[in-house]
Amino acid sequence: MKDLKDKVAIVTGGAGGIGFSVCEALGKAGGKVIIADISEKNGRVAEQSLRQAGYVCEYVRLDVAHEGSVRAMVEGVQKHHTRIDILVNSSGVPAKVISTIQLPSEEWIRVLTINLFGVFLCCREVGGVMAKQGSGRIINMASLNAVSPPALTAAYNVSKAGVVSLTQTLAIELAPFGVNVNAISPGPIETEFNEIIMPQRAATLGITRGQMVEKIRASIPLGRWGTTADVANAVLFLSSSQSDWITGQNLIVAGGLSGVAASPPKEVILRK
Numbered sequence: 001m002k003d004l005k006d007k008v009a010i011v012t013g014g015a016g017g018i019g020f021s022v023c024e025a026l027g028k029a030g031g032k033v034i035i036a037d038i039s040e041k042n043g044r045v046a047e048q049s050l051r052q053a054g055y056v057c058e059y060v061r062l063d064v065a066h067e068g069s070v071r072a073m074v075e076g077v078q079k080h081h082t083r084i085d086i087l088v089n090s091s092g093v094p095a096k097v098i099s100t101i102q103l104p105s106e107e108w109i110r111v112l113t114i115n116l117f118g119v120f121l122c123c124r125e126v127g128g129v130m131a132k133q134g135s136g137r138i139i140n141m142a143s144l145n146a147v148s149p150p151a152l153t154a155a156y157n158v159s160k161a162g163v164v165s166l167t168q169t170l171a172i173e174l175a176p177f178g179v180n181v182n183a184i185s186p187g188p189i190e191t192e193f194n195e196i197i198m199p200q201r202a203a204t205l206g207i208t209r210g211q212m213v214e215k216i217r218a219s220i221p222l223g224r225w226g227t228t229a230d231v232a233n234a235v236l237f238l239s240s241s242q243s244d245w246i247t248g249q250n251l252i253v254a255g256g257l258s259g260v261a262a263s264p265p266k267e268v269i270l271r272k
Helices: 017-028 040-054 069-083 107-135 154-177 191-205 209-219 230-240 267-272
Strands: 008-012 032-037 056-061 086-089 137-143 179-186 250-253
Touching: 008 017, 008 069, 008 107, 017 032, 017 040, 017 056, 017 086, 017 230, 032 040, 040 056, 056 069, 069 267, 086 107, 086 191, 086 230, 107 137, 107 154, 107 179, 107 230, 154 179, 154 250, 154 267, 179 230, 191 209, 230 250
Parallel strands: 008 032, 008 086, 032 056, 086 137, 137 179, 179 250
Antiparallel strands: none
């Protein structure tokens, strides 16, 4: 990954989870990493951690749900670094585990706003910069849910399916400008994100969180949950020249898992 040295990379949601591992991997590869995150506290901690490891990075506050915040972040990075080589859209929120017929409108809007509208805003603003400079890589974090939607998380499923569709559309539009656009769809990954979801999933089946975690692990062909580093390695590949002839793709990083389509009990569907 020597060709990533001194590349300017923005990672949204870079202060934790998959985003932080991506920042770490790009920093280790020699990139100049912008940790773009809504949490200043976590962002400063991430910035300090990466700098102590010897990586070049800086924290910039970003609220992906607000157009002004996205535009200001992009303009600031461009002014300071003159270019943007890599954008990794890793910001996102989990959805409540609830049936679609009981799903509040506010929850639908909350999840779609951050997980899809936020990605659109970042892609639009950074995509314009990359088109003008005639190069760049955009990598959008989707989910296995995008291609194999499980029950009880309609808002999340739709938001991630939208990310894949946006990725494919943008890839066609930006190809003439030398910009590659791809998505990554992680399967079950050990993050705080799943710490929120697993207890809710377990409750729908009347089992413990630990039993739910093991149930999922046993369904993964490679026999283990994924790590944030597994996803970061895929980002490195799509950021590098090794993927020069790859665009408009959705790379599934899920240990061979193709999805879960089990129908929950009737009482769960009707539960508010």
